[in-house]
Amino acid sequence: MAFEGLADRLQNTMAKIRGKGKVSEADVKEMMREVRLALLEADVNFKVVKDFIKRVSERAVGQEVMKSLTPGQQVIKVVKEELTDLMGGEQSKIAVSNKPPTVIMMVGLQGAGKTTTSGKLANLLRKKYNRKPLLVAADIYRPAAIKQLETLGKQLDMPVFALGDQVSPVEIATKALEFAKAEHHDYVLIDTAGRLHIDETLMDELEKVKEISKPDEIFLVVDAMTGQDAVNVAKSFNEQLGLTGVVLTKLDGDTRGGAALSIRSVTQTPIKFVGLGEKLDALEAFHPERMASRILGMGDVLTLIEKAQTNVDAEKAKELEQKMRTASFTFDDFLEQLGQVRNMGPLEDLLGMLPGANKMKGLKNVQVDEKQISHVEAIIKSMTKAEKQNPEIMNASRKKRIAKGSGTSVQEVNRLLKQFEDMKKMMKQMTSMTKGKKKGIKFPFM
Numbered sequence: 241m242a243f244e245g246l247a248d249r250l251q252n253t254m255a256k257i258r259g260k261g262k263v264s265e266a267d268v269k270e271m272m273r274e275v276r277l278a279l280l281e282a283d284v285n286f287k288v289v290k291d292f293i294k295r296v297s298e299r300a301v302g303q304e305v306m307k308s309l310t311p312g313q314q315v316i317k318v319v320k321e322e323l324t325d326l327m328g329g330e331q332s333k334i335a336v337s338n339k340p341p342t343v344i345m346m347v348g349l350q351g352a353g354k355t356t357t358s359g360k361l362a363n364l365l366r367k368k369y370n371r372k373p374l375l376v377a378a379d380i381y382r383p384a385a386i387k388q389l390e391t392l393g394k395q396l397d398m399p400v401f402a403l404g405d406q407v408s409p410v411e412i413a414t415k416a417l418e419f420a421k422a423e424h425h426d427y428v429l430i431d432t433a434g435r436l437h438i439d440e441t442l443m444d445e446l447e448k449v450k451e452i453s454k455p456d457e458i459f460l461v462v463d464a465m466t467g468q469d470a471v472n473v474a475k476s477f478n479e480q481l482g483l484t485g486v487v488l489t490k491l492d493g494d495t496r497g498g499a500a501l502s503i504r505s506v507t508q509t510p511i512k513f514v515g516l517g518e519k520l521d522a523l524e525a526f527h528p529e530r531m532a533s534r535i536l537g538m539g540d541v542l543t544l545i546e547k548a549q550t551n552v553d554a555e556k557a558k559e560l561e562q563k564m565r566t567a568s569f570t571f572d573d574f575l576e577q578l579g580q581v582r583n584m585g586p587l588e589d590l591l592g593m594l595p596g597a598n599k600m601k602g603l604k605n606v607q608v609d610e611k612q613i614s615h616v617e618a619i620i621k622s623m624t625k626a627e628k629q630n631p632e633i634m635n636a637s638r639k640k641r642i643a644k645g646s647g648t649s650v651q652e653v654n655r656l657l658k659q660f661e662d663m664k665k666m667m668k669q670m671t672s673m674t675k676g677k678k679k680g681i682k683f684p685f686m
């Protein structure tokens with residue numbers, strides 16, 4: 241998971257102060273030293289770190305904390321709020337032009353994931369917002385770029401406007417806009433050329449495309465794994481072209497997170513979306529508060545539920561949510577939801593969204609290899625009804641029978657039982673954290 245190191249360190253630091261009935265300035269200082277190191281190690285821009293520490297320190301020794309009955313928790317609340325602010329505060333929404341189509345120019349360096357992201361964004365606009373996007377292939381330099389976009393279009397069953405690589409990007413953009421109007425497309429996504437480095441020729445061309453297409457949004461696609469480089473690239477693009485948003489890709493990798501935490505502050509440009517995988521549905525709107533919550537181990541159940549709502553039918557999503565809340569989840573549900581949950585993304589990522597999941601020792605055991613899922617299905621299908629409802633009755637001979645019936649081994653059966661138990665424990669923990677709050681899902685310090 242991205243941010244793992246940062247999340248671990250911050251959570252450890254927070255754990256030390258959480259329960260304190262009294263917080264002295266020395267405590268705050270000590271904590272800030274650790275937070276500072278954690279951020280620097282995560283490759284957050286040093287100036288951003290300095291400002292952040294200053295703001296948190298000032299607030300942490302202020303009245304709001306010192307006079308409170310739960311100062312430890314107040315400090316954590318301050319850290320969370322400042323972390324949220326650092327990443328842009330409010331979620332930044334995508335523009336809607338009152339004179340359709342809304343035009344989005346996608347820019348970025350080669351390999352950042354620009355073409356893939358254009359496809360993902362078109363997919364999201366259609367799936368989540370019911371829009372009718374048009375993809376435009378305006379990268380005439382990289383030989384395979386047009387073809388790549390056309391292939392994406394086919395996969396998505398979505399039209400791609402292309403005029404080959406002998407027509408200038410400006411002309412492609414002009415014709416694409418005419419086409420979009422005639423065909424009543426309400427979004428136009430222009431996939432522009434990337435370069436290995438920022439150069440004048442590229443910028444000139446992008447400016448011309450900008451002039452002619454008058455985009456409502458100019459999204460820079462940057463690779464989160466490149467850390468500070470991503471921040472520098474964003475800075476230059478913003479200065480020369482004026483960006484309206486950044487899409488941070490490859491946040492599924494083991495990025496340390498520095499780019500996500502520095503970009504907004506350094507460039508004053510909000511992160512609008514994050515890429516979380518190679519698949520065409522692996523793009524999410526960026527919510528600073530939820531991200532802060534995830535980093536601090538408070539979970540991100542809202543995203544989890546939204547994922548369920550987009551990928552699972554509404555009835556089922558409600559059921560799943562209810563079962564997770566009451567922790568009355570049986571193997572039958574597990575099997576039924578398995579397919580649906582898989583649609584939502586890698587299970588490991590989903591579990592990462594549960595509060596406290598990072599700290600659960602069992603989490604490492606819960607990692608499910610996609611290839612093992614068919615084994616899991618076979619094992620559950622070999623259980624009797626009673627076993628599925630009450631796994632506690634499972635003894636050695638039952639396990640042997642199940643292993644044989646599913647063509648697996650007793651170890652595998654044991655592993656599944658353990659994973660299931662861990663998962664239930666986690667759900668229980670989640671429930672106890674939400675207890676007593678009637679409206680919506682709230683967690684401590686939120």
Ligand SMILES: Nc1nc2c(ncn2[C@@H]2O[C@H](COP(=O)(O)OP(=O)(O)OP(=O)(O)O)[C@@H](O)[C@H]2O)c(=O)[nH]1
Nearest residue numbers: 350351352353354355356434489490515516517518
């Ligand atoms: N893991 C992961 N891979 C991604 C993500 N976004 C894009 N990629 C991969 O990154 C690689 C480069 O993506 P492209 O879309 O081809 O790159 P590009 O920026 O369009 O390149 P140019 O068209 O030359 O500018 C591809 O293999 C993508 O599958 C992401 O969010 N996560």
